[in-house]
Amino acid sequence: MFDRLEDLLIRFEEIMGELGEPTVTNNQERFRALMKEQSDLTPLVEAYREYKKSRQDIEDSLAMLEEESDEDMREMLKEELNASKKRVEELEERLKILLLPKDPNDDKNVIVEIRAGAGGDEAALFAAQMYRLYVHYAESQRWKVETMNVDEIGIGGMKEVNFMITGSGAYSKLKYESGVHRVQRVPETESGGRIHTSTITVAVMPEVEDVDVVIDDKDIRIDVMRASGNGGQCVNTTDSAVRLTHYPTGIVVYSQTEKSQLQNKAKAFALLRAKLYDIEQQKQHDAEAELRRSQIGTGDRSEKIRTYNFPQGRVTDHRIKLTLYKIDDIMNGDIVELLDSLIAADQSMKLAKLNEN
Structure with a gap:
C-alpha cells in the first residue's frame, strides 16, 4: 500500500x-x-x-x-x-x-426515474413528493435539475417522472437511492383513519455518452406528436413531443417538456441510453452475485430499501438498519445523513471484503 x-x-x-x-x-x-x-x-x-x-x-x-x-x-x-x-x-x-477501486460512473450526472407502484393515487402522490425531495436535495448541492418527462394525475400526483440531475459527483451520492421506497400513512381520502401502505420504485442511472452505448438506427422507431397534459400554448399546439421505441428491448421513452422537437429528441435519446446502460449493468451484477452482495446500492431494483412511516415520524433504511426520526426534514430534501451513512457502510463492506482476500 x-x-x-x-x-x-x-x-x-x-x-x-x-x-x-x-x-x-x-x-x-x-x-x-x-x-x-x-x-x-x-x-x-x-x-x-x-x-x-x-x-x-x-x-x-x-x-x-x-x-x-x-x-x-x-x-x-x-x-x-x-x-x-x-x-x-x-x-x-x-x-x-x-485507495478503494472507484466506481467509474461516480463523477457522472444522473437520470432518475420514479414510478408509482402499489397503492393507486396514494402511490402517485408519494412519487410526486419524492420527486420534490430529490429536487430540494439537488438544489442544496447546487446541482441543476431538468425534467425529461412526467405523467401526472389530477390531484397533484405523478404516475411516472424522469429527470436529469447535473452536478459533480451526483451518481456517487444518489446511486444508493435505487430500489423500492415504501410509505405508511393515512391518506387524505381515508375517512376511517386507517394507515395505508404504498410503494414507488426509484431507478438512478448514470448519464452515458454515445460512445458508451451505441444505438443502431434500424432498432429505433421515432414518433412525433403533440404534447399532452399541462403545458404552455406553444407546447400543446406543435408536434414537439418525441416517443422512441427500442425494438430489441421493448423500451419506450417519451419526452415532451421542451418546446423544441430537437430538444425533446435529445432528452429522449439520453434517457434511452441510460436505460440500456442500466440493463447491461444489472446483467453484470447478476453475473457477479458475490460482488453484488458485498456492496450497497447495486442490488435488485425490486429490493425494498426504505420505509417512510408518517404517523411515527420515522424513516428506516433497511439495508443498514438505520432509523431517523425527522421525516419532515427528510421529505424536504435533507437526506445528507442517510446518504453519508450508506456511503460509510458501503466502504466498510468493501474494506472487509478486501481484507478477506
Whole structure:
C-alpha cells in the first residue's frame, strides 16, 4: 500500500509541476485532464502527507522520551505520542478507503426515474413528493435539475417522472437511492383513519455518452406528436413531443417538456441510453452475485430499501438498519445523513471484503 502511495505522491508532484508551466493552457484537453487528475489525487495526497508527519511525530516523541528525565515533560511527551499513534491508525483507515477501486460512473450526472407502484393515487402522490425531495436535495448541492418527462394525475400526483440531475459527483451520492421506497400513512381520502401502505420504485442511472452505448438506427422507431397534459400554448399546439421505441428491448421513452422537437429528441435519446446502460449493468451484477452482495446500492431494483412511516415520524433504511426520526426534514430534501451513512457502510463492506482476500 505504501509503495503505491509513494508512486501517487510522485505523480501528484509531476502534475503540479506541469500545471505550473506557462504553456500548460495551450492544450485545453491536456489541461482539463491534468486538473481532474490533480483534483482526484488531492484528498489522498493530503491524507498521506499527514500520515507521514504523524509517523515522524511518533519517532520524535520516542527519541525525546529516551533523553528526558523530567517527569512532567515525560508525561506531556507520552500524551503527544498517544495522540500521534491514534491519528496514524485513523489515517491508515482513511487511506485504505481512498485507495478503494472507484466506481467509474461516480463523477457522472444522473437520470432518475420514479414510478408509482402499489397503492393507486396514494402511490402517485408519494412519487410526486419524492420527486420534490430529490429536487430540494439537488438544489442544496447546487446541482441543476431538468425534467425529461412526467405523467401526472389530477390531484397533484405523478404516475411516472424522469429527470436529469447535473452536478459533480451526483451518481456517487444518489446511486444508493435505487430500489423500492415504501410509505405508511393515512391518506387524505381515508375517512376511517386507517394507515395505508404504498410503494414507488426509484431507478438512478448514470448519464452515458454515445460512445458508451451505441444505438443502431434500424432498432429505433421515432414518433412525433403533440404534447399532452399541462403545458404552455406553444407546447400543446406543435408536434414537439418525441416517443422512441427500442425494438430489441421493448423500451419506450417519451419526452415532451421542451418546446423544441430537437430538444425533446435529445432528452429522449439520453434517457434511452441510460436505460440500456442500466440493463447491461444489472446483467453484470447478476453475473457477479458475490460482488453484488458485498456492496450497497447495486442490488435488485425490486429490493425494498426504505420505509417512510408518517404517523411515527420515522424513516428506516433497511439495508443498514438505520432509523431517523425527522421525516419532515427528510421529505424536504435533507437526506445528507442517510446518504453519508450508506456511503460509510458501503466502504466498510468493501474494506472487509478486501481484507478477506
